[in-house]
Structure formats: C-alpha cells, structure tokens
Amino acid sequence: MQPSGPVQESAPSSRRSKITPERAQELYTAVLDLLREGGYESLTMEGVASRTRCGKSTLYRQWGSKPELVVAALRCTRTPTLTHIDTGTLSGDLHEAVRAIDAASNRDTALMHALSHAALHNPGLLCALREALIAPSIAAIDAMVERAVARGEVAADNPATPFVAAQLLGVMRARPLLEGRYGETGFLTRFIECAVLPALLTPVPPPGS
Amino acid sequence: MQPSGPVQESAPSSRRSKITPERAQELYTAVLDLLREGGYESLTMEGVASRTRCGKSTLYRQWGSKPELVVAALRCTRTPTLTHIDTGTLSGDLHEAVRAIDAASNRDTALMHALSHAALHNPGLLCALREALIAPSIAAIDAMVERAVARGEVAADNPATPFVAAQLLGVMRARPLLEGRYGETGFLTRFIECAVLPALLTPVPPPGS
Numbered sequence: 463m464q465p466s467g468p469v470q471e472s473a474p475s476s477r478r479s480k481i482t483p484e485r486a487q488e489l490y491t492a493v494l495d496l497l498r499e500g501g502y503e504s505l506t507m508e509g510v511a512s513r514t515r516c517g518k519s520t521l522y523r524q525w526g527s528k529p530e531l532v533v534a535a536l537r538c539t540r541t542p543t544l545t546h547i548d549t550g551t552l553s554g555d556l557h558e559a560v561r562a563i564d565a566a567s568n569r570d571t572a573l574m575h576a577l578s579h580a581a582l583h584n585p586g587l588l589c590a591l592r593e594a595l596i597a598p599s600i601a602a603i604d605a606m607v608e609r610a611v612a613r614g615e616v617a618a619d620n621p622a623t624p625f626v627a628a629q630l631l632g633v634m635r636a637r638p639l640l641e642g643r644y645g646e647t648g649f650l651t652r653f654i655e656c657a658v659l660p661a662l663l664t665p666v667p668p669p670g671s
Numbered sequence: 672m673q674p675s676g677p678v679q680e681s682a683p684s685s686r687r688s689k690i691t692p693e694r695a696q697e698l699y700t701a702v703l704d705l706l707r708e709g710g711y712e713s714l715t716m717e718g719v720a721s722r723t724r725c726g727k728s729t730l731y732r733q734w735g736s737k738p739e740l741v742v743a744a745l746r747c748t749r750t751p752t753l754t755h756i757d758t759g760t761l762s763g764d765l766h767e768a769v770r771a772i773d774a775a776s777n778r779d780t781a782l783m784h785a786l787s788h789a790a791l792h793n794p795g796l797l798c799a800l801r802e803a804l805i806a807p808s809i810a811a812i813d814a815m816v817e818r819a820v821a822r823g824e825v826a827a828d829n830p831a832t833p834f835v836a837a838q839l840l841g842v843m844r845a846r847p848l849l850e851g852r853y854g855e856t857g858f859l860t861r862f863i864e865c866a867v868l869p870a871l872l873t874p875v876p877p878p879g880s
Contacts, residue, residue: 501710501711502710502788503710503711572788575787576788578784578788578847579711579784579785580710581848582781592849600849621865622866622869625861625862628842628845628862629838629841631845632841632842632843632844632849633841633842634841635845636837636840636845638787639790639797640801640805640840652830653838656830656833656834656870657831657834657835657870658870660870661865661867661869
C-alpha cells in the first residue's frame with residue numbers, strides 16, 4: 463500500500479540519507495534532553511536543529527514531523543532498567559527495582575511528565591511512551607512476581623499479584639508531585655515493606671506444622 | 672518589605688480593577704479549560720484574553736504574568752471531592768473515594784498531566800498544584816484511615832497506614848498512562864480489595880476468643 467500524503471523516506475538507511483545510526487542516536491538523545499528541559503509543547507524542529515547542528519530540512523526529510531521524531535526517539539531509548547534484576551526473593555527483587563527506578567528517576571520521570579499531557583492527546587505518542595517507559599517496567603515487575611509464585615513465596619491464586627506493577631509504578635511516578643511528605647529517603651523501601659509485601663506473601667507455616 | 676521589581680496590584684479588589692469575583696472565577700475556569708486542552712506551554716495571555724473577551728492589559732495588570740494567573744486559578748479551584756465521604760467502614764470509604772476520583776478524573780487528571788512538567792520547573796506552580804489537587808485528597812484519605820483506627824478496624828500501629836493516600840492517588844493518576852491493561856472498569860475496586868485493604872485490616876478474632 464502506498465502511504466497517503468507526501469512521500470517520505472522511511473528509514474535512515476534510504477539512499478538520500480546522510481544520517482548514520484550513530485548520528486540518529488545523537489539526535490534522539492538531544493530530542494529527549496530538550497523534552498526534559500522544556501516539555502513537549504516547547505519542542506520545535508528549529509530547536510532540535512540548533513541543538514544538534516543538523517539542518518532543519520534534514521530533520522523534516524528524515525522524520526516528517528515533530529511527533530514522528532519524538533516517537534522515533536522514544537522507540538530507540540528503551541532502557542532495560544529492571545530486566546536484569548533477579549535476587550532470589552520477591553522482597554529483594556522489589557527493593558532492587560525501587561533502587562533502580564530511583565536511580566533512573568530524574569531521567570525517566572522528567573520525560574514522562576514532559577510527555578504525559580501531549581500523549582493523552584496523541585495516540586501514537588501515548589503508545590510510544592508506554593512502550594518505551596512503562597511496558598518494560600510492568601513486564602519486569604510481573605516477572606518478579608511470577609518467579610515468586612514459582613518459588614512458593616506467593617500463592618498462585620493470591621488476588622494482589624496483578625496489582626504490584628501498577629502500585630509500584632504509580633507511586634514512583636507520582637512522587638515528584640506528592641513530594642514533601644513522600645520524598646524522604648526510605649519512603650519507597652518502607653512502602654514495599656509495609657504496604658506491598660504484606661498483601662502478597664504467603665504466611666510461613668510454623669516449623670513442624 | 673517592598674516587593675522588588677515593578678509594583679503590581681495584588682488583589683482583584685484594588686481600586687483600578689473592574690474585575691468582580693464572579694468575573695475572576697469565569698477567567699479562572701477558562702484558564703483551567705485551556706490548560707486541559709493544550710497544556711501549560713501552549714497557554715498564552717493572548718489565548719486567555721481571546722477566550723474570555725478580556726483585555727490583555729487587564730490580565731497583565733491584575734495577575735502580572737502567566738504563572739501567577741495559573742497559580743491564582745488553581746488556588747480558586749480546590750474541589751472538595753473526597754471530604755464529604757464517611758460511610759462508616761474503611762472499605763466503604765475507599766470504594767467511595769475511588770468512585771469520586773474516577774468521576775472527577777477527566778477534569779483533574781487532565782489538569783495534573785497538563786501542569787506536572789511545568790510544575791517540576793516552577794516551585795510556585797508546584798506548590799499551587801499540590802494545594803489545589805493533591806493535598807486535599809491526601810488529607811481526606813488520611814482522615815478515612817484515622818477514623819478506621821478510631822473504630823478499631825485498623826490497628827493504630829499498622830505500618831501500612833501512612834501509605835494509603837500515596838498508593839491510591841499514585842495509581843489513579845498514573846492510570847491514563849498505564850491504561851490498556853489497567854483501564855478496564857473495576858480495576859480500582861479490585862485494587863482496593865486485593866492490594867490495599869489486606870495490608871490494613873486487622874484480622875477479626877474468632878467469636879468467643
């Protein structure tokens with residue numbers, strides 16, 4: 463099927479393109495930095511061109527429009543923050559996840575806040591934002607819970623298991639707004655210990671029972 | 672102490688002002704509508720003037736700048752969504768809270784997403800956003816938990832009590848981004864039942880014990 467509208471070059475590998483994958487990655491990094499600094503509405507193709515010393519016409523030829531450029535930048539920035547975590551216990555995994563998200567927080571949370579309003583008005587952007595920043599974290603946390611079920615730490619029919627990812631990600635992403643009261647060190651650790659794990663862990667039967 | 676910078680009129684009641692409290696409220700409503708539609712960066716004094724048929728010079732004379740106008744609009748829009756809830760049980764209160772936040776969700780969540788990025792770069796705006804949309808909900812949910820403790824539903828030393836507000840608000844505000852998986856009806860109700868209440872409620876002792 464021919465795309466409607468003006469014909470655009472679809473990939474950095476097209477013949478007229480001078481953009482190497484390394485150069486594309488530089489541009490994407492600049493786009494995400496500009497988003498974190500100024501938000502989505504303030505981002506302009508001019509601003510990207512000037513930050514990256516790239517011709518505006520090259521940007522338009524390669525990516526077509528600002529939303530498409532942002533979506534491409536998001537798709538190339540999937541950071542596997544949580545996928546490597548496997549400590550052997552659910553408690554260990556969740557604490558490690560909290561530390562990892564906290565460490566990536568300035569970067570990822572700023573980006574999420576920069577894009578969330580625009581994403582609610584732009585389905586393609588919402589989809590790219592979910593796939594870049596949200597879906598991988600949900601999948602990694604679900605995998606932690608599944609391993610805990612497989613080890614017998616959590617009952618397979620425990621009704622709280624589907625909510626762990628939403629609980630963790632919701633609270634962590636909302637933190638900059640809640641902060642003051644919830645910003646102090648240790649909040650997330652105590653949150654895991656006091657609010658998340660108690661609904662999940664199967665009580666250990668007393669010895670000899 | 673004299674304010675630094677150009678002297679500004681501080682209140683709608685000042686002598687030169689023609690703006691009645693009712694007219695100010697109309698302007699605030701328009702400001703918040705424009706924020707929900709286009710986000711913070713896209714909001715301009717021109718846009719507010721045109722939407723409200725108010726002179727731009729009047730807006731500047733009265734509010735000084737766009738951030739001050741937004742802060743004033745937020746301060747006058749505190750909606751006591753949750754304060755009236757008191758069903759007699761914690762479970763009843765939390766379910767009612769979820770319904771109330773859900774009903775206000777298009778309005779409040781859109782506003783929060785519109786402002787969250789700008790608020791992270793502007794302390795006055797962050798403070799106004801917290802006071803308008805976040806602090807009243809936190810206080811109302813904390814009051815629900817306190818009543819549950821007073822009734823003996825929740826142990827006074829239950830370590831999960833400080834986290835209920837963050838948990839509920841975090842998940843509810845993150846929903847538009849998580850959605851797909853978490854958007855279906857009943858998600859929040861099951862979340863309360865399966866993940867929030869189990870960490871809170873004191874097991875009822877068997878009769879006769």
